[in-house]
Amino acid sequence: MPDLSFSEIKTLQRCHKLYQFVYVRNLTPIRESPKISIGRWIHAAIAAATKNEDPFGAILREYELAAKQAIIDEEIDNLRQIRDLAIGIIERFLAWHAKEFQGWQVYTDDQGPFVEREVSLQVSEDTRFIGIVDAVFQDPNGTLWVRDYKTQEDFYQHDREYEVLLDTDFQLALYVAALRSQKIPVIGGQHIYIRRKLPQWPKLTKDFKLSTQYILSDLETVQKAAELYGVEVPEELIRKLPKNAFFRHYETLISDIDVYRAIQTVLHAAHLISVLPQIGYAHHWHYRCPGCPFYEPCLSEWKGGDPEIILKANYKTREGGDPLGRAQDL
Numbered sequence: 553m554p555d556l557s558f559s560e561i562k563t564l565q566r567c568h569k570l571y572q573f574v575y576v577r578n579l580t581p582i583r584e585s586p587k588i589s590i591g592r593w594i595h596a597a598i599a600a601a602t603k604n605e606d607p608f609g610a611i612l613r614e615y616e617l618a619a620k621q622a623i624i625d626e627e628i629d630n631l632r633q634i635r636d637l638a639i640g641i642i643e644r645f646l647a648w649h650a651k652e653f654q655g656w657q658v659y660t661d662d663q664g665p666f667v668e669r670e671v672s673l674q675v676s677e678d679t680r681f682i683g684i685v686d687a688v689f690q691d692p693n694g695t696l697w698v699r700d701y702k703t704q705e706d707f708y709q710h711d712r713e714y715e716v717l718l719d720t721d722f723q724l725a726l727y728v729a730a731l732r733s734q735k736i737p738v739i740g741g742q743h744i745y746i747r748r749k750l751p752q753w754p755k756l757t758k759d760f761k762l763s764t765q766y767i768l769s770d771l772e773t774v775q776k777a778a779e780l781y782g783v784e785v786p787e788e789l790i791r792k793l794p795k796n797a798f799f800r801h802y803e804t805l806i807s808d809i810d811v812y813r814a815i816q817t818v819l820h821a822a823h824l825i826s827v828l829p830q831i832g833y834a835h836h837w838h839y840r841c842p843g844c845p846f847y848e849p850c851l852s853e854w855k856g857g858d859p860e861i862i863l864k865a866n867y868k869t870r871e872g873g874d875p876l877g878r879a880q881d882l
């Protein structure tokens with residue numbers, strides 16, 4: 553059994569057919585979706601900032617790399633928009649992070665700051681979990697936390713939903729176990745959520761007051777707008793503004809029981825991967841399909857068409873070969 557990563561297990565849990573596309577046939581869309589690009593570029597910028605490098609330079613490098621591969625002008629326009637959005641988000645993120653995590657510092661060992669490092673955990677004789685840790689941070693009391701950054705379009709309203717997500721996150725439990733096995737005494741995990749949006753500028757009403765219609769913004773932007781317009785910020789608007797509109801964080805302690813459960817998840821995935829070639833990679837046509845990178849070929853098959861035609865036109869193998877090359881072997 554080869555090494556298993558978190559994303560491989562998550563893909564398997566999402567849909568067996570998707571697992572077959574990504575990990576058996578090794579396929580990937582020729583063009584990365586904007587959502588994936590922005591998430592990746594933000595991760596690269598935060599990693600650079602944590603290592604005291606230039607976060608904006610990291611975004612520009614990602615942009616230039618993607619722009620070189622663009623074929624039509626429209627793609628370059630989209631990439632420019634992603635670049636500008638990523639820069640705006642990172643400017644705000646760094647200001648928020650400096651305030652929110654005063655006294656925290658990145659954990660540093662003899663290899664330097666613990667940022668984007670590969671870790672592994674042997675979960676059975678023939679199965680190993682591997683992953684890339686976003687960062688390990690030390691709080692003002694000297695306690696170590698493993699950190700995972702998550703970018704998303706919208707936030708849930710209630711903190712409880714995020715707390716449950718973190719409590720059941722087997723990825724961070726495995727990272728904690730892997731770090732503890734390296735004698736790095738991490739106490740728990742931390743999720744940091746980054747919204748893929750910038751604050752909106754509030755509008756003026758016909759009678760020259762700030763609109764109190766619900767807006768996705770923050771107090772700082774609203775105050776700037778009010779100053780520029782020369783108007784007061786209505787109390788009602790302050791009450792309506794979400795407290796943490798663009799960034800949030802949650803922490804949880806990770807116990808041996810959490811680690812045990814996480815290891816069971818990996819072992820179950822390893823077993824499933826070993827039997828799927830015999831039982832088949834069934835479709836799970838369900839609510840998780842919209843947004844799936846293989847939605848189009850699956851929909852075509854669902855309607856009785858030939859998905860291989862769409863695969864040939866819009867997908868490549870990770871090595872860059874013919875997407876149908878492996879189909880004959882399956």
Ligand code: SF4
Nearest residue numbers: 567570841844847850
């Ligand atoms: S579209 Fe749905 S059924 Fe097809 S691979 Fe994606 S998640 Fe699975």
